[in-house]
Amino acid sequence: MQRFKLPPQVVRLVILTVAIVASYAVARQIFVPKSFGQYGHYRGDALKEIASREPRYAGQKSCNECHSEVLVKVAKYEHKNIQCESCHGISKAHGNDPDHHDPIKLNDSLCLRCHTRDVARPLFLKQIELSKHYSGKGKCVECHIPHQPNEVP
Amino acid sequence: MSKDTSRRHALRVFGGTVAGILSFAAAKTAKAVVQKGLVSTGAPKGYDPTKHKWLMALDIDRCIGCGFCVEACKEENNVPQGASYFRTWIERYVIKKAAPGSGNMRGECIVDSPNGGRNGFPPSLVPREDILKAFFVPKLCNLCEHSPCVQACPVGATFDAPDGVVLVDPNYCVGCGFCIQACPYGCRFMNPETRTAEKCSLCYHRITRDLKPACVEVCPTQARVFGDLKNCTPDDPIMQFITKNKVQTLKPHLGTEPRVAYAGMDKEVR
Numbered sequence: 083m084q085r086f087k088l089p090p091q092v093v094r095l096v097i098l099t100v101a102i103v104a105s106y107a108v109a110r111q112i113f114v115p116k117s118f119g120q121y122g123h124y125r126g127d128a129l130k131e132i133a134s135r136e137p138r139y140a141g142q143k144s145c146n147e148c149h150s151e152v153l154v155k156v157a158k159y160e161h162k163n164i165q166c167e168s169c170h171g172i173s174k175a176h177g178n179d180p181d182h183h184d185p186i187k188l189n190d191s192l193c194l195r196c197h198t199r200d201v202a203r204p205l206f207l208k209q210i211e212l213s214k215h216y217s218g219k220g221k222c223v224e225c226h227i228p229h230q231p232n233e234v235p
Numbered sequence: 236m237s238k239d240t241s242r243r244h245a246l247r248v249f250g251g252t253v254a255g256i257l258s259f260a261a262a263k264t265a266k267a268v269v270q271k272g273l274v275s276t277g278a279p280k281g282y283d284p285t286k287h288k289w290l291m292a293l294d295i296d297r298c299i300g301c302g303f304c305v306e307a308c309k310e311e312n313n314v315p316q317g318a319s320y321f322r323t324w325i326e327r328y329v330i331k332k333a334a335p336g337s338g339n340m341r342g343e344c345i346v347d348s349p350n351g352g353r354n355g356f357p358p359s360l361v362p363r364e365d366i367l368k369a370f371f372v373p374k375l376c377n378l379c380e381h382s383p384c385v386q387a388c389p390v391g392a393t394f395d396a397p398d399g400v401v402l403v404d405p406n407y408c409v410g411c412g413f414c415i416q417a418c419p420y421g422c423r424f425m426n427p428e429t430r431t432a433e434k435c436s437l438c439y440h441r442i443t444r445d446l447k448p449a450c451v452e453v454c455p456t457q458a459r460v461f462g463d464l465k466n467c468t469p470d471d472p473i474m475q476f477i478t479k480n481k482v483q484t485l486k487p488h489l490g491t492e493p494r495v496a497y498a499g500m501d502k503e504v505r
Contacts, residue, residue: 085241104255111263121284124394128404129284135440138311139449161455168303168453172310195355196301196455202327202359202369203299207456 139167140177148180152229159232160208169228193222282443287398288464289437291451292476293373295499297458300325300371304450304459305353311438311449318350320424322435323375323450325352328503329359332367341367344503372504373458375450376401376422376435377485377493384434387417393432399464399494400437408432419489 088096120126145166146153156162167173169192175182199209210216216225227233308314308323331342345361352371359369382401385393392407393414403414408431415423415432426433438448442461446452451461462473469478476482480498486505487493497504 104259108259108262111259121397122394124391125404125407128394128402128406129396129439131406132402132404132436132439133279133282133443137438137441137444137446137449139307139441139446139452141441141446141452143446163457164455165452167307168455195303196299198355200300200327200356200358200369201329201361201363201366202356202371204296204370206297207299 136174138172138174140172140174142166144177145173156229159230161229161231188223188228190222193226193228279443284396284398286465287442289378289399289442290462290464290473290494290496291375291378291437291448292460292462292473292480292482292496292498294458294460294476294480295370295372295497295501295504297456298325298371298373299456299458300327300352300356301455302352302355303453303455304373305351307449307453308435309353311441312436314433315427317427320426320433321351322422322433323351323373324348325356326372326374327352327356327359327369328372328501329361329369330367330501330503331361331365341503346503368501370499370501372497372500373450374420374422375495376437377420377491377495378437380492380494381490383417383419383489383491384414384423387413389413393434396439400439400442401434402436402439403432403434405429405431405433419486419491420493 115125115127117126117128118124121129142165149166156164169188170186194212197208197210199211203209225234302325305321305324308321309316312322314320314322326346326348329345329347331345333339333342342365345359347356347359349356356371359366378399378401380395382393382395385395385401388394389411390407390409392404392409394402394404396402410425410430410432412425412432415425418434423432423434425431438446438450441448447461448459451459457472460472460476462471462476464473467474476498477496482496482498483500484493484496485500
């Protein structure tokens with residue numbers, strides 16, 4: 083019986099096709115990250131990598147651990163809802179090691195950032211025009227106590 | 236052709252297939268080993284992105300334009316110092332009175348944002364008597380449900396994470412800038428140092444550690460409220476905010492369905 087035989091050019095074509103498809107499959111295995119498609123059309127590990135960065139602001143909870151007595155005091159006054167780090171700046175290093183004191187950025191321009199009069203500023207906020215409010219050379223803190231702002235001279 | 240050659244041919248094909256499968260498996264193992272070595276994860280443990288849905292809400296009536304949020308964002312996320320690189324920024328809207336007798340409801344709207352509001356705002360140049368009203372609007376990534384930036388990315392480097400945050404994978408970003416053009420809210424920029432697109436990540440490294448984003452942390456008036464829609468009680472600040480205020484989103488006509496909610500927003504805000 084005459085055995086059916088594929089023509090050699092067809093065999094070559096089949097081998098070539100299989101080789102291309104196989105090399106594509108191998109390349110895909112190597113180059114596509116393992117976590118690709120874990121959540122969607124992107125690398126799932128990217129989430130972990132982005133999350134792995136260290137925070138710089140310690141967060142209010144961290145301040146509460148040691149400075150509860152200050153918070154009790156501040157809670158009676160208008161600045162009660164302001165977080166420590168709003169005025170005192172990044173404090174992660176200080177939170178990790180209490181002996182390490184970050185520079186405290188408290189100065190007059192910081193007070194004025196919120197309390198200078200501006201047309202767009204909502205009226206619940208006490209606002210001043212510095213030239214009318216005070217003409218001396220002293221600092222805000224000479225009269226005002228930032229933790230007890232209601233006690234105005 | 237003899238029967239013998241045909242057997243040899245069959246064996247060759249069979250051998251080739253086995254070798255192919257083996258090399259395939261070997262490549263897979265080698266890749267796993269290499270990846271394990273390269274990727275070191277200092278990521279917080281026990282965070283499951285499918286169990287959260289983050290949301291930011293902003294109260295325009297409470298924003299005082301101090302710029303603490305802009306400053307904190309730059310510090311927390313190493314955002315370049317230039318005046319065009321912001322993950323969050325504040326805009327001041329000054330709406331003038333309509334010309335007398337014009338019959339218009341309101342006049343020209345002037346928006347400014349000097350250095351993104353980072354150092355606060357100088358007094359407005361519009362004379363006080365000409366101003367109808369003025370307010371500050373904090374801006375950030377709108378966390379769209381249907382993000383145009385994600386659709387525009389040709390390499391899958393930016394994506395909607397399952398927890399609702401739109402993130403950029405800096406290792407895969409090729410810096411083509413399509414996403415920057417695609418974002419209708421102007422929330423993206425090209426980082427000149429890394430040459431990759433950058434945007435608000437909702438402080439992903441903080442929220443996964445149970446901390447608030449830096450801007451929310453430092454906001455002195457609680458104009459920014461942050462929460463998790465999948466894990467919140469009715470007295471959660473975010474639920475209180477949505478319950479008590481009439482909230483809306485920016486450019487709702489675009490169909491991007493932002494999840495950043497604004498309360499007290501005026502017609503001019505865009």
